[in-house]
Structures are given as C-alpha cells and as structure tokens.
Amino acid sequence: MDLSTNRQHVVWFAVRPAKLVVDSDFTAPCNTSILYPTTGGNIHTFTAITPCAVLDVLGPPYSKEDNRDITYYRDHPYTKYLDDATDQSGVEKHDLGWLEEIDISMDLEMVGVKYLGPPVLDG
Numbered sequence: 001m002d003l004s005t006n007r008q009h010v011v012w013f014a015v016r017p018a019k020l021v022v023d024s025d026f027t028a029p030c031n032t033s034i035l036y037p038t039t040g041g042n043i044h045t046f047t048a049i050t051p052c053a054v055l056d057v058l059g060p061p062y063s064k065e066d067n068r069d070i071t072y073y074r075d076h077p078y079t080k081y082l083d084d085a086t087d088q089s090g091v092e093k094h095d096l097g098w099l100e101e102i103d104i105s106m107d108l109e110m111v112g113v114k115y116l117g118p119p120v121l122d123g
Contacts (some may be wrong), residue, residue, distance in 0.1 A: 014097040015076060018043070034120075043073065043099070056113055073099040 026033070035042040046054050062070045078096040 005110065015100045018075070018097050018099045020095040020097070032120075045108055057120060059115070061112070072102050072104055075104050 002100070024033075031052065035044060046056075048054075060068060062068050076098040078093050
C-alpha cells in the first residue's frame with residue numbers, strides 16, 4: 001500500500017475510535033462524578049462559560065514513570081474518516097467518534113497537588 005497517495009489511510013493511523021458513554025452538563029453545586037478506565041473510560045472535557053476552578057482528583061495520579069501519563073485529544077465526527085459510515089454494532093452514530101492525540105493546549109493552566117482529604121470510596 002502506498003500511503004503517500006492515500007490520505008485516508010495516513011489519517012487512519014493518527015486517530016483512534018471512541019464511543020461516548022455519558023454526555024452531561026453539571027452546574028455547581030453538584031454530586032461527585034467517578035470515572036473508571038474499564039467501565040466507560042476516563043476521557044473528559046471541561047468547558048466553562050465564566051472563569052472557574054475544577055477539582056479533578058485522580059487516583060492513582062498521572063505518572064510518566066508508571067505509564068499513566070496524561071494525554072490530550074481533539075475529537076472528530078465518526079463519518080470524517082470513513083467512506084461508508086454504517087455501523088453494524090447497533091451503536092448510535094452520534095455516540096461514535098475519533099480521537100486525535102494532540103499537544104497540551106497553550107491556554108491550559110494546571111497545578112498538581114497531593115490529595116490529603118478523606119478517602120474517596122465507591123458509593
């Protein structure tokens with residue numbers, strides 16, 4: 001296969017498939033949300049209308065040494081990289097998409113601190 005002449009295949013290797021599990025808006029005050037990598041994943045987005053602070057408690061924390069590095073993505077519609085966007089699994093197409101790994105956003109400000117609060121337990 002000559003990848004230089006087939007853009008579809010070149011892009012295919014740069015993105016990974018994703019399925020939306022939950023799409024919710026939260027307004028303070030609100031309950032705590034817990035995300036697990038094996039039941040829906042732990043990919044989340046924060047979008048604020050006004051300046052705000054977000055407390056994102058991670059356990060275990062990000063660690064390059066332990067292969068738990070943070071990754072940033074840009075999302076693309078499911079149909080963007082497919083000639084035939086039919087899905088045979090029964091999953092709604094609007095719940096499917098592609099994630100492209102990107103560098104950290106220049107306008108992101110993040111401070112990591114060790115969590116010293118009470119234990120976080122499953123409800």
